[in-house]
Amino acid sequence: MxxxxxxxxxxxxxxxxxxxxxxxPAKMPEHLRNAQDGIFQFNRAIIDATIDLCVAYKPNIAxxxxxxxxxxxxxxxxxxxxHSLQKPVFTIADAKRGDIGNTSERYxxxxxxxxxxxxxxxxxxxxYMGADSVTPFTVYxxxxxxxxxxxxxxxxxxxxxxxxxxxxxxxxxxxxxxxQWGKEDNMMYVVGATKAEMLTDVRRIVPGxxxxxxxxxxxxxxxxxxxxxxxxxxxGLLVNSxxxxxxxxxxxxxxxxxxxxxxKLQQQMDAVL
Amino acid sequence: MxxxxxxxxxxxxxxxxxxxxxxxPAKMPEHLRNAQDGIFQFNRAIIDATIDLCVAYKPNIAxxxxxxxxxxxxxxxxxxxxHSLQKPVFTIADAKRGDIGNTSERYxxxxxxxxxxxxxxxxxxxxYMGADSVTPFTVYxxxxxxxxxxxxxxxxxxxxxxxxxxxxxxxxxxxxxxxQWGKEDNMMYVVGATKAEMLTDVRRIVPGxxxxxxxxxxxxxxxxxxxxxxxxxxxGLLVNSxxxxxxxxxxxxxxxxxxxxxxKLQQQMDAVL
Numbered sequence: 001m002x003x004x005x006x007x008x009x010x011x012x013x014x015x016x017x018x019x020x021x022x023x024x025p026a027k028m029p030e031h032l033r034n035a036q037d038g039i040f041q042f043n044r045a046i047i048d049a050t051i052d053l054c055v056a057y058k059p060n061i062a063x064x065x066x067x068x069x070x071x072x073x074x075x076x077x078x079x080x081x082x083h084s085l086q087k088p089v090f091t092i093a094d095a096k097r098g099d100i101g102n103t104s105e106r107y108x109x110x111x112x113x114x115x116x117x118x119x120x121x122x123x124x125x126x127x128y129m130g131a132d133s134v135t136p137f138t139v140y141x142x143x144x145x146x147x148x149x150x151x152x153x154x155x156x157x158x159x160x161x162x163x164x165x166x167x168x169x170x171x172x173x174x175x176x177x178x179x180q181w182g183k184e185d186n187m188m189y190v191v192g193a194t195k196a197e198m199l200t201d202v203r204r205i206v207p208g209x210x211x212x213x214x215x216x217x218x219x220x221x222x223x224x225x226x227x228x229x230x231x232x233x234x235x236g237l238l239v240n241s242x243x244x245x246x247x248x249x250x251x252x253x254x255x256x257x258x259x260x261x262x263x264k265l266q267q268q269m270d271a272v273l
Numbered sequence: 274m275x276x277x278x279x280x281x282x283x284x285x286x287x288x289x290x291x292x293x294x295x296x297x298p299a300k301m302p303e304h305l306r307n308a309q310d311g312i313f314q315f316n317r318a319i320i321d322a323t324i325d326l327c328v329a330y331k332p333n334i335a336x337x338x339x340x341x342x343x344x345x346x347x348x349x350x351x352x353x354x355x356h357s358l359q360k361p362v363f364t365i366a367d368a369k370r371g372d373i374g375n376t377s378e379r380y381x382x383x384x385x386x387x388x389x390x391x392x393x394x395x396x397x398x399x400x401y402m403g404a405d406s407v408t409p410f411t412v413y414x415x416x417x418x419x420x421x422x423x424x425x426x427x428x429x430x431x432x433x434x435x436x437x438x439x440x441x442x443x444x445x446x447x448x449x450x451x452x453q454w455g456k457e458d459n460m461m462y463v464v465g466a467t468k469a470e471m472l473t474d475v476r477r478i479v480p481g482x483x484x485x486x487x488x489x490x491x492x493x494x495x496x497x498x499x500x501x502x503x504x505x506x507x508x509g510l511l512v513n514s515x516x517x518x519x520x521x522x523x524x525x526x527x528x529x530x531x532x533x534x535x536x537k538l539q540q541q542m543d544a545v546l
Contacts, residue, residue: 022376062372066379068390069349072342096372098399099335100426103295106339117341126371126399128421130428148401153373155403158450162437170432170443177431 001090001121002142003185006210007234009055009088014270016235017262018056018092018212020242021046021078022063027247029254039067040077042254046246047082049255053262056090056238057082058212079118090238092146092212093120101132108136112143122146124190124212127174131181138182145187149174149202152192152215175205184208191230193239196222199229207232214240216265223265227272235273241265274363274394275415276458279483280507282328282361287543289508290535291329291365291485293515294319294351295336300520302527312340313350315527319519320355322528326535329363329511330355331485352391363511365419365485366393374405381409385416395419397463397485400447404454411455418460422447422475425465425488448478457481464503466512469495472502480505487513489538496538500545508546514538 001009010016023039032038047057059078064071082091097107104125109116111123122144125134137145150160150171160171168176175189191202193215202211213226216239223239230237241261249257274282283289296312305311320330332351337344355364370380377398382389384396395417398407410418423433423444433444441449448462464475466488475484486499489512496512503510514534522530 060372060376062370062376062379062383065383066389068383069342069345072345076342094372096370096399096402097335099333099367099369100424100428103333103335106335110335110338110341116339126369126401128399128401128432129369129424129426130431130433132426132428134428151373151402153402153405155373155405155407158403159401159443159447160403162443162446164435165438165440167438170435173432173435 001088003210003234005088006055006090009090010235011273013052013055013266014273015053015055015266016237016239016269017054017265018058018090018238018240019046019050019054019245019262020094020214020240021057021059021246022242023059023246024063025067027250029250029252031252037074037077039064039071039074040081043078044081045255046258049259050245050262051085051087051089053259053266054089056092058092058094058240058242060094060242076117079120083119090122091120093118093123096124096126096148098126098129098133100129101136104133104136108140112137112140122188124148127178134178135181138186143186145182146212147174147178147187147189149189150191150195150198152194156192172201172205175202179206184210188212188238190214193222193226196225196229199226203230203232208234208236210236210238212238212240216241223268231272239265239269274361276483276507278361279328279363282363283508284546286325286328286539287546288326288328288539289510289512289542289546290327290538291331291363291511291513292319292323292327292518292535293367293487293513294330294332294519295515296332296519297336298340300523302523302525304525310347310350312337312344312347313354316351317354318528319531322532323518323535324358324360324362326532326539327362329365331365331367331513333515334366334368349390352393356392363395364393366391366396369397369399369421371399371402371406373402374409377406377409381413385410385413395461397421400451407451408454411459416459418455419485420447420451420460420462422462423464423468423471425467429465445474445478448475452479457483461485461511463487466495466499469498469502472499476503476505481507481509483509483511485511485513489514496541504545512538512542
């Protein structure tokens with residue numbers, strides 16, 4: 001999906017919501033836990049209930065890998081289903097990959113290749129290994145790399161805020177340096193919502209880039225603050241919510257409950273746009 | 274595999290060689306390229322030819338993911354085969370994972386869980402997201418996290434050598450900080466061989482830890498230099514070679530050629546031990 005298509009989709013749906021498909025069998029309604037393709041069935045119901053309210057889905061790949069080959073098969077069923085829909089939606093493999101150049105090429109193929117098993121629009125990538133670990137993800141037309149800058153977890157303080165000799169924290173150095181590796185139409189950044197005021201610094205460095213903001217809801221971030229500091233002329237935000245939507249109800253009404261929570265966020269987003 | 278078992282295995286085999294199973298169908302002998310389970314057949318032949326000469330195998334997960342579910346199925350066949358052998362060998366998932374705590378738990382389960390599809394002894398992990406992204410990999414008894422410190426690619430210069438206000442490069446800060454997250458019997462470090470003299474600094478900070486050293490051979494590092502600066506009383510090194518061994522011959526004699534190259538390295542290692 002190109003940047004223009006993404007911006008149009010945001011305007012059309014009046015939403016910049018990304019729904020995190022962090023599907024955990026232990027938290028699914030009981031009737032799906034041991035069902036054939038239960039994870040896929042759960043995802044499909046969530047997707048059907050929320051697709052008019054969001055612009056993106058973000059399966060966290062760890063949740064599927066933890067279930068072995070069977071989990072990845074259900075991830076593929078989920079992606080096949082999304083691709084079969086008549087409604088456009090942006091898809092993000094939250095995979096946090098990154099390796100030396102010839103190896104990152106293979107991760108890019110695994111997740112972004114239109115002929116591959118998954119065919120995501122975007123993938124999250126860790127910056128530690130530098131340029132050649134990131135640029136292989138920028139070569140597929142209409143596909144995106146989403147580079148970790150400032151994450152929303154406690155461990156973000158360990159290295160991401162370490163200041164260099166000029167007083168520049170590492171995450172800002174990542175933003176500055178990586179601007180040379182991609183463009184605003186194939187590179188986004190992960191910026192955690194728990195530190196919304198830092199979005200001012202982020203926007204100073206990458207004013208035009210899209211930001212994927214995790215951590216609204218269960219992880220404690222505020223949508224209002226994220227918008228205040230993070231919005232740009234093209235919206236420039238994808239705000240993710242996972243647990244707050246997909247586990248809104250533990251019962252058979254989980255999809256309706258998910259739609260209700262997604263609608264709340266969509267309405268707040270509509271008001272902002 | 275515990276640290277004591279690994280040290281004993283190194284002494285017994287007179288080797289600290291790790292063979293990288295970065296299996297690429299395009300580089301396999303022609304007769305295996307389109308064969309049923311060709312990747313597994315290739316890996317099995319390499320393993321049979323080299324297991325007495327090495328102490329570890331390290332499949333790079335990207336090479337399997339690039340082939341989709343089918344590639345991961347053949348990785349599972351490879352791991353099942355290794356576990357079926359009577360000969361002990363250390364196995365490393367070169368996966369470079371890392372995410373927020375509850376997600377890293379799932380990556381740990383995917384690769385290290387004895388009941389899982391793969392049951393590796395160790396997994397490589399990227400440090401960017403800090404403590405809670407790494408510690409979930411240390412909880413499986415006898416299993417290891419191998420944290421990226423200084424990698425062997427060009428991009429390593431982008432952030433890993435950035436000095437903080439005290440003049441400490443990021444990779445040294447990663448070593449210092451992460452010492453609190455694990456012990457010498459469940460945490461190793463990746464240190465690239467292309468910068469062997471930097472091993473002196475690494476050994477000052479983590480004198481007793483095992484180091485996984487990629488980049489000997491095709492990536493240009495010298496085994497002699499790595500040993501001069503990196504060996505400790507327990508050996509403390511796993512030196513990886515991938516392409517130089519597994520693609521030593523493009524023909525049907527690939528396994529014999531692999532054994533020949535592995536033996537060369539093993540003999541150099543024997544002389545050092």
